[in-house]
Amino acid sequence: MSVLNFEIKKELPGKLGRVGILKTPHGEIETPAFVVVGTKATVKALSPEQVKTLGTQVVLANTYHLYLQPQDELIKKAGGLHKFMNWSGPTMTDSGGFQVFSLGAAFGDSVSKIALGIDDSNNQRPKNGESLAKVDEEGVTFKSHLDGSSHRFTPEKSIEIQHNIGADMIFAFDECTSPKASYEYQKEALDRTHRWAKRSLDAHLGNKEASSKQALFGIVQGGRFQDLREESARVISGIDFDGFGIGGSFDKEDMDTAVGWVNNILPKEKPRHLLGIGEPRDLFGGIENGVDLFDCVAPTRIARNGTLQTENGSMNLLNAKFVSDFSPVEEGCQCYTCQNYTRAYLSHLFRAKEMFGSTLASIHNLYFTVNLVKKIRQSILDDNFFEFKEEFLGKYYKEK
Numbered sequence: 001m002s003v004l005n006f007e008i009k010k011e012l013p014g015k016l017g018r019v020g021i022l023k024t025p026h027g028e029i030e031t032p033a034f035v036v037v038g039t040k041a042t043v044k045a046l047s048p049e050q051v052k053t054l055g056t057q058v059v060l061a062n063t064y065h066l067y068l069q070p071q072d073e074l075i076k077k078a079g080g081l082h083k084f085m086n087w088s089g090p091t092m093t094d095s096g097g098f099q100v101f102s103l104g105a106a107f108g109d110s111v112s113k114i115a116l117g118i119d120d121s122n123n124q125r126p127k128n129g130e131s132l133a134k135v136d137e138e139g140v141t142f143k144s145h146l147d148g149s150s151h152r153f154t155p156e157k158s159i160e161i162q163h164n165i166g167a168d169m170i171f172a173f174d175e176c177t178s179p180k181a182s183y184e185y186q187k188e189a190l191d192r193t194h195r196w197a198k199r200s201l202d203a204h205l206g207n208k209e210a211s212s213k214q215a216l217f218g219i220v221q222g223g224r225f226q227d228l229r230e231e232s233a234r235v236i237s238g239i240d241f242d243g244f245g246i247g248g249s250f251d252k253e254d255m256d257t258a259v260g261w262v263n264n265i266l267p268k269e270k271p272r273h274l275l276g277i278g279e280p281r282d283l284f285g286g287i288e289n290g291v292d293l294f295d296c297v298a299p300t301r302i303a304r305n306g307t308l309q310t311e312n313g314s315m316n317l318l319n320a321k322f323v324s325d326f327s328p329v330e331e332g333c334q335c336y337t338c339q340n341y342t343r344a345y346l347s348h349l350f351r352a353k354e355m356f357g358s359t360l361a362s363i364h365n366l367y368f369t370v371n372l373v374k375k376i377r378q379s380i381l382d383d384n385f386f387e388f389k390e391e392f393l394g395k396y397y398k399e400k
Helices: 048-053 063-068 072-077 081-085 097-103 155-165 183-205 226-237 252-263 280-288 298-304 336-340 343-351 355-381 385-396
Strands: 005-011 018-024 027-031 033-037 059-061 091-093 133-135 140-143 150-153 169-171 215-220 243-246 272-274 293-296 307-310 313-316
Touching: 005 355, 018 355, 027 033, 027 355, 033 355, 048 355, 059 063, 059 081, 063 072, 063 097, 063 150, 063 155, 072 155, 081 091, 097 133, 097 140, 150 155, 155 169, 155 183, 183 215, 183 226, 215 226, 226 252, 243 252, 252 280, 280 355, 280 385, 298 307, 298 355, 307 355, 336 355, 343 355, 355 385
Parallel strands: 033 059, 033 293, 059 091, 091 169, 169 215, 215 243, 243 272, 272 293
Antiparallel strands: 005 018, 018 027, 133 140, 140 150, 307 313
16 A cells, blocks of 8 residues: 555646645655755755745655765664654655766766757767766666776666665666667666665565655656657556656656656546746646646756846846846745845845845745645636746746
């Protein structure tokens, strides 16, 4: 019996979107919801109390990074992730698969999960530099980005690490492929991911204490190819996971379609998480096509570079026009930053390289994204999703 309880409250007419309540061991999540990323058991530049005041319901930590530092055994000794980072709400950990992809196929390249101008290649080797990760049938051998030491992840090891960390929702170990990988390699990696999924579940169920407190999500892969995506959705949905992650690489223009291919097949009664996606256009598209949860580092990453998001698009506070602009980042925004500080002050902080700038900018961007998803949720409840989508995206992406 799953440690999660997922109840669908309302569906989006004619589409796959839905509003629900996901009950976890550490509280309920109103879905769809944006999952705030706290990579190393911390949301960069923010305290847990600050993260909570933004309306955040759930935080995701990174298996690869916590394994290397401070090490998962230490987190277990501390009483698990919740106690270690002082976060009382629901938590998730990823499998470490995407970080392995970053060290292997994408190392020394500009490849990410989203592809523009796809260029098929015959393998997954990086163009520049030496790959730090090598994949075989049993798992992945990789070198630490911290000190170059050698390590090995297998499905069983990934699950063991995630058991030690102790998040409410964890993910099966998978191979995340490059958007530039050929169809043949995508197929090879997909079959391996499916074998790893079964091994991950066996390892999870083999630890009765952990599996009684933690839910395991299987991950659908397949790149941008419809037949592979649909095959993966069928195989993964046939394994008794508590929920599902949609991972891997997409063609930017067709991501919504690819998500729809998958969610048309995945069982309706279980939650679905779209990994690593947080652009407003993609949030609307994902929700419309049946996604319940999203995580992405983008809101805080761009915040630390001085880029802030508003309903009228993004702005870079390092631009000269903001030096003497004494208005809030966004008129009407209820976040702490907008209620207390001006664009001019934030511009000063970034120009002076003061850490407080990253804190204030991160507060605003996370508030913006977390509450955008809440507004999308409410629009489904109010039967005006499509009107809200058209209005919001028209303003956010309008030509300046």
